[in-house]
Amino acid sequence: MRTTGRNDQGDQDGLTATRLTALLSAFRPGDDALGVSELARRTGLAKSTVHRLSAHLVGTGLFERHGTGLRLGLKLFEIGQLAAGRRGLVEAARPYLADLREATRNTVHLAVLEGTEVVYLDILRGPDAPLLPSRVGGRFPAHATGVGKAINAHSPESVVAQVINNGLARVSARTITAPGLLRRQLAKIRADGIAFEREESGVGVVCAASPLLDATGAVVAALSISGWANRMHTSRVAPAVRTAALTLSRTL
Structure with a gap:
């Protein structure tokens, strides 16, 4: 039972990481801010999932709110410089x-x-x-x-x-x-x-x-x-x- 629990948690963590990566990778050259609907369209994720994960990314500085949309945050630039x-x-x-x-x-x-x-x-x-x-x-x-x-x-x-x-x-x-x-x-x-x-x-x-x-x-x-x-x-x-x-x- 414990092994199954660890496997399930690992699968869930992997799925979350994949979704977060998809959101960060959705931006293309020339993009500034993208709305939730556009992010959902580009990633294939449900709008509710985009809402939930983007709130987490905003909290960590990887996303920034810009008007009604979202854009990549300065935290990504800082990480890149490392x-x-x-x-x-x-x-x-x-x-x-x-x-x-x-x-x-x-x-x-x-x-x-x-x-x-x-x-x-x-x-x-x-x-x-x-x-x-x-x-x-x-x-x-x-x-x-x-x-x-x-x-x-x-x-x-x-x-x-x-x-x-x-x-x-x-x-x-x-x-x-x-x-x-x-x-x-x-x-x-x-x-x-x-x-x-x-x-x-x-x-x-x-x-x-x-x-x-x-x-x-x-x-x-x-x-x-x-x-x-x-x-x-x-x-x-x-x-x-x-x-x-x-x-x-x-x-x-």
Whole structure:
């Protein structure tokens, strides 16, 4: 009986955590305040559940009331600032990203791998680059990005297997969806130290990326340059990306 009670409590705690996460994740770029009805629609939760959980989030500072709606609270910003390791990586990489953008006038990214997706830690948008869907804190399928392939190429087999087993979803007409083809690309990337993405994440967009390695040789992140396929020659910018990645890796 006691074991069953603990299991039931664990299930309830997990459900509550999932619902709280859904509420916090319901906000999108450009959102300010959202009403209870919109939060319920986006999360699939009942309005009564949204009312109850949002009151808890307001009490902890994770939500703030704004008129008749709710918005993300400053407590979330404070928590984000505690991610010192990632913040240090962003600060160390920023000069290199700025140099790459200045030299190419294209958009540069710094990203890490989380599960089967990349998370963008920093983005410097170039004046001559296309408007990309990427955003700081945003996610994208790793197999469809240059940074994702650069990281996976230097990751343990278990990490690559997780990406493949999750299903190689088609993001654009040129996304690699065949496991064998992806593995062959990763082997070449591992040998060359540079990854290319040719309209695999979006029509008309190409990318060159390179991994960042720590002192033990483990991959920690990747940086990239993205631009228009008819303007940016990936083979020309690849050496600059590779050089920046190698130099930054030495500082890590």
